[in-house]
Amino acid sequence: MSAKNPEYDFKWCPGCGDFAVRRALEQAMSDRMTNYEIPIENNVVVAGIGCSGNLVHLLEGDQPYGFHGIHGRSLPIxxxxxxxxxxxxxxxxxxxxxxxxxxxxxxxxxxxxxLDVCAVIMDNAVYGLTKGQSSPTTELGETTSSTPYGKMEASVNPLALYLTLGVSFIASGFSGKPRELADLITQGMEHPGFAVVHVQSPCTTYNNTYQILKGNPRKGIAPILWDLPDDHDAADYDAAHSAIRSGGLPVGVIYQDTDRPTLTKTVEDTLAKVKPMTTQQMVDFYEIR
Ligand SMILES: Cc1ncc(C[n+]2csc(CCOP(=O)(O)OP(=O)(O)O)c2C)c(N)n1
Ligand code: SF4
Known part of the structure; x- marks a missing residue:
C-alpha cells in the first residue's frame, strides 16, 4: 500500500520520543529522494507491533510503501x-x-x-503499547507494571549485542536530537549491509527518561548520553567495543564494516552458479539409494 489507512487513528502521547524519530525518518527519506532523484515509492517501511511500529501509519507527507507486520517478525518480513x-x-x-x-x-x-536493510529501533525500555511492562532494556530492579517488586533479569546492552552478533553498521541516536538522528538514519540506509540505528526514544507515559539521558545540571544529574569524538574510527572493531563498554551511552556511528558482501549480492552470485534441473533430475538428486 502507498496510501495511509484512514481507519487507523492511533495517537502517540504528548512528548513521546517517537514523534522526533518519525521526523528524522521523514527527513532521511526525503533527502534520499532528492539526492538520487527517486520517488518516495522506492522506500518500504516495515513496522513491528508497538507504539513505535505505529510510526508507519503516522508518517506525514509523501507516503512510502508500508507493511505493518507481526510483533517480533519485522526482520523476516x-x-x-x-x-x-x-x-x-x-x-x-x-x-x-x-x-x-x-x-x-x-x-x-x-x-x-x-541483509541489506536499515532497522530503526526505538528504545524506551518498556513495552509502551501494552501499558508499561518491562522489556529487555529495562534495568535490573526497575519497577514496572509487570515487575511490581523490581525486574529480576539484568538488562540487555543492545549495542554490545549487535556488535557481538556481527551487525555490520551500528549507530546510536537520541530522539532529542532529530537532525543528528536523520543523519544517522541516512548513513544506515546508505550502508551496504545490515544497519541498526538504535534510538533512545523515551516513553513519557510509562518511563520518562529524558532527564537521565540528557542530565540536569541544576539538580546535579550528569547526562548518560555522550557524543562519540570526531576521531572515533568506526571501522575499528576494538574502538567500537571500548566505546560501548566505557560507560554511559555513546551517540553516533559506533561501528561500520563495508567489506562484507550484502545478502543481495551473495544471492545474485549464487544464482549465477545454479544449473537448472528438470523435476526428474531433482527427484533423482534427493533419492536415497
Ligand atoms: C506475538 C505477539 N505477542 C505479543 C503481542 C502483544 N504486544 C503488542 S505490542 C507489545 C510490546 C510493545 O513494546 P515495544 O516493542 O517495546 O514497543 P513500544 O510500544 O514500546 O514502542 C506486545 C507485547 C502481540 N501483539 N503479538
Ligand atoms: S505509551 Fe509511551 S511509547 Fe506509547 S505513545 Fe505513549 S509515550 Fe509513546
Whole structure:
C-alpha cells in the first residue's frame, strides 16, 4: 500500500520520543529522494507491533510503501521484501520489546547474511503499547507494571549485542536530537549491509527518561548520553567495543564494516552458479539409494 489507512487513528502521547524519530525518518527519506532523484515509492517501511511500529501509519507527507507486520517478525518480513525487490530501500521501525525480546532470534541470522536493510529501533525500555511492562532494556530492579517488586533479569546492552552478533553498521541516536538522528538514519540506509540505528526514544507515559539521558545540571544529574569524538574510527572493531563498554551511552556511528558482501549480492552470485534441473533430475538428486 502507498496510501495511509484512514481507519487507523492511533495517537502517540504528548512528548513521546517517537514523534522526533518519525521526523528524522521523514527527513532521511526525503533527502534520499532528492539526492538520487527517486520517488518516495522506492522506500518500504516495515513496522513491528508497538507504539513505535505505529510510526508507519503516522508518517506525514509523501507516503512510502508500508507493511505493518507481526510483533517480533519485522526482520523476516523485511528479508522477504528485499529478496523480492532488491532495488527498494527497506527500513524497519520497531521497539526494543519487539526487536530484542520476541524478535531477538532473528538478529543473528540476518547479521550473518548481512541483509541489506536499515532497522530503526526505538528504545524506551518498556513495552509502551501494552501499558508499561518491562522489556529487555529495562534495568535490573526497575519497577514496572509487570515487575511490581523490581525486574529480576539484568538488562540487555543492545549495542554490545549487535556488535557481538556481527551487525555490520551500528549507530546510536537520541530522539532529542532529530537532525543528528536523520543523519544517522541516512548513513544506515546508505550502508551496504545490515544497519541498526538504535534510538533512545523515551516513553513519557510509562518511563520518562529524558532527564537521565540528557542530565540536569541544576539538580546535579550528569547526562548518560555522550557524543562519540570526531576521531572515533568506526571501522575499528576494538574502538567500537571500548566505546560501548566505557560507560554511559555513546551517540553516533559506533561501528561500520563495508567489506562484507550484502545478502543481495551473495544471492545474485549464487544464482549465477545454479544449473537448472528438470523435476526428474531433482527427484533423482534427493533419492536415497
Ligand atoms: C506475538 C505477539 N505477542 C505479543 C503481542 C502483544 N504486544 C503488542 S505490542 C507489545 C510490546 C510493545 O513494546 P515495544 O516493542 O517495546 O514497543 P513500544 O510500544 O514500546 O514502542 C506486545 C507485547 C502481540 N501483539 N503479538
Ligand atoms: S505509551 Fe509511551 S511509547 Fe506509547 S505513545 Fe505513549 S509515550 Fe509513546
Amino acid at each position: 523485511a528479508m522477504g521484501v528485499k529478496m523480492g525487490r532488491p532495488d527498494l530501500n527497506v527500513v524497519i521501525v520497531a521497539g526494543d520489546g519487539d526487536f530484542l525480546s520476541i524478535g531477538m532470534e532473528h538478529i543473528a541470522p540476518q547479521a550473518a547474511r548481512n
